[in-house]
Amino acid sequence: xxxxxxxxxxxxxxxxxxxxxxxxxxxxxxxxxxxxxxxxxxxxxxxxxxxxxxxxxxxxxxxxxxxxxxxxxxxxxxxxxxxxxxxxxxxxxxxxxxxxxxxxxxxxxxxxxxxxxxxxxxxxxxxxxxxxxxxxxxxxxxxxxxxxxxxxxxxxxxxxxxxxxxxxxxxxxxxxxxxxxxxxxxxxxxxxxxxxxxxxxxxxxxxxxxxxxxxxxxxxxxxxxxxxxxxxxxxxxxxxxxxxxxxxxxxxxxxxxxxxxx
Amino acid sequence: xxxxxxxxxxxxxxxxxxxxxxxxxxxxxxxxxxxxxxxxxxxxxxxxxxxxxxxxxxxxxxxxxxxxxxxxxxxxxxxxxxxxxxxxxxxxxxxxxxxxxxxxxxxxxxxxxxxxxxxxxxxxxxxxxxxxxxxxxxxxxxxxxx
Numbered sequence: 001x002x003x004x005x006x007x008x009x010x011x012x013x014x015x016x017x018x019x020x021x022x023x024x025x026x027x028x029x030x031x032x033x034x035x036x037x038x039x040x041x042x043x044x045x046x047x048x049x050x051x052x053x054x055x056x057x058x059x060x061x062x063x064x065x066x067x068x069x070x071x072x073x074x075x076x077x078x079x080x081x082x083x084x085x086x087x088x089x090x091x092x093x094x095x096x097x098x099x100x101x102x103x104x105x106x107x108x109x110x111x112x113x114x115x116x117x118x119x120x121x122x123x124x125x126x127x128x129x130x131x132x133x134x135x136x137x138x139x140x141x142x143x144x145x146x147x148x149x150x151x152x153x154x155x156x157x158x159x160x161x162x163x164x165x166x167x168x169x170x171x172x173x174x175x176x177x178x179x180x181x182x183x184x185x186x187x188x189x190x191x192x193x194x195x196x197x198x199x200x201x202x203x204x205x206x207x208x209x210x211x212x213x214x215x216x217x218x219x220x221x222x223x224x225x226x227x228x229x230x231x232x233x234x235x236x237x238x239x240x241x242x243x244x245x246x247x248x249x250x251x252x253x254x255x256x257x258x259x260x261x262x
Numbered sequence: 263x264x265x266x267x268x269x270x271x272x273x274x275x276x277x278x279x280x281x282x283x284x285x286x287x288x289x290x291x292x293x294x295x296x297x298x299x300x301x302x303x304x305x306x307x308x309x310x311x312x313x314x315x316x317x318x319x320x321x322x323x324x325x326x327x328x329x330x331x332x333x334x335x336x337x338x339x340x341x342x343x344x345x346x347x348x349x350x351x352x353x354x355x356x357x358x359x360x361x362x363x364x365x366x367x368x369x370x371x372x373x374x375x376x377x378x379x380x381x382x383x384x385x386x387x388x389x390x391x392x393x394x395x396x397x398x399x400x401x402x403x404x405x406x407x408x
Contacts, residue, residue, distance in 0.1 A: 189357055219279065228283035231357070257284055 015057040019064055019111045023076065024118040025049045026125045046125070049073075050114070055106055061094055061117065062101040078129035085241060088177030092129050093118040098179040098239040120182035122191060136178045139194045143202035143220055148213035158210045168207040171200045171249050173242040180236035180246050192225045196236035196246045199227055203249040206256060218257050227254050286349055293346045300339045324392035325403035333387055340383045348376040 026046040053067040062083055069076045080090040083102045090101040095109060095116055109115050123131040149158070174197060181187050181195030202221055206214040221227050227250055236246035307326075309315045326332040351372055359365040393406035 186357055190360055222279070222281065222284060224278040224283045226283070228287045229353075229356075231353075254287070258288065261281060261284065 016054055017111055018052055018054050019106055020114040021051045021064060022114045022116045023049050025128050028127055057107050059106050060102055061104045062090055064106060065101060077127045088175035091120050091177040091179045093120055098183040100177060100241040103241050120178055122182045122188045135191055136181055139198040140201055143198050143217055144213060145201045147211055150212040160209055164209040168204050170244050171204040173244050174200050175242060179239040179241055183235040183239040185233060186229050186231060193229045194226055199250050199253055200246055203253050218260060221253060222257055293342045297342050320401050321403040327390050328392050337387050344376055344380050348372060
């Protein structure tokens with residue numbers, strides 16, 4: 001006999017409450033014909049728009065955004081795909097902090113105050129909460145985020161001990177949501193800095209015992225816009241929805257560069 | 263029919279394949295540690311021991327700079343502090359100035375100021391005359407014989 005069968009069949013009702021959302025809206029101006037992707041778009045004014053929605057205590061910011069989009073204003077534009085914190089599509093600035101809308105519970109945000117939702121900073125806004133992620137992915141591609149091996153491929157798996165795997169376990173968790181990079185003050189300035197996400201994904205291969213291109217990746221990140229621009233403000237570690245210790249990973253890459261050079 | 267655009271790499275970033283930034287980063291840490299020793303040594307000898315802050319006058323400074331150890335101490339402190347500080351401000355300019363023109367102007371002023379101070383300071387330490395002729399004897403260090 002289990003405890004559930006003995007307990008009264010009365011489920012606690014999920015409390016519902018009203019939340020006030022303050023959403024940063026941006027509508028690109030109409031242009032004659034489609035501008036090529038990546039071309040500088042003509043600028044319009046961004047503005048704040050307020051919405052009030054009734055939500056459940058179990059709802060996330062994404063649910064509130066869905067309610068707005070489906071019931072109040074269908075023009076509200078944002079990215080989301082899996083809605084469960086894995087795809088990394090719905091990174092946005094919620095109450096001034098970079099968070100995934102699908103992992104942030106409304107009840108944790110003090111619903112008595114308006115909740116501000118903005119696009120992530122440092123990347124060009126395309127519409128409302130959607131930003132151009134291309135510069136972010138360009139940096140990611142530059143660090144060669146793929147396995148590079150030397151010699152003939154083995155006839156079976158490339159073996160690795162649990163200790164060797166644990167060395168870079170933390171940085172395998174990255175979902176490329178850009179929360180870290182777009183929370184970095186150095187990246188905000190001119191966007192030339194590689195950014196935490198690119199360094200995290202370089203770290204994932206630099207410390208992989210099966211990979212043989214660590215020296216190349218370290219050379220790439222030794223750039224003047226590479227790891228040495230990190231000011232260890234820990235914004236990235238604070239922002240990461242996967243709990244990656246980003247600043248620590250950057251420090252480990254720095255250390256690898258110093259031990260390689262001396 | 264649309265074709266998917268080719269992956270782009272950012273063309274605007276100029277690559278620098280030198281160890282300059284790494285050396286700068288290491289220098290900041292090393293010089294910082296050394297400066298803690300130098301500055302606190304300076305503060306203790308000047309402000310606490312031998313009568314404290316009220317004992318400082320021309321004679322006190324002249325007496326210190328007559329000894330090679332304090333010449334080397336102050337010279338090291340000057341150079342390390344200036345290079346450390348200049349490099350720090352350089353990174354701040356890189357972080358905060360958004361336009362290339364602003365950066366160039368600010369960094370030029372910074373380097374000019376640093377060079378002037380380092381040259382002037384070094385010159386003073388090495389060419390300092392503790393016993394200027396014709397000065398009243400009570401203001402000079404004790405080893406001056408008029």
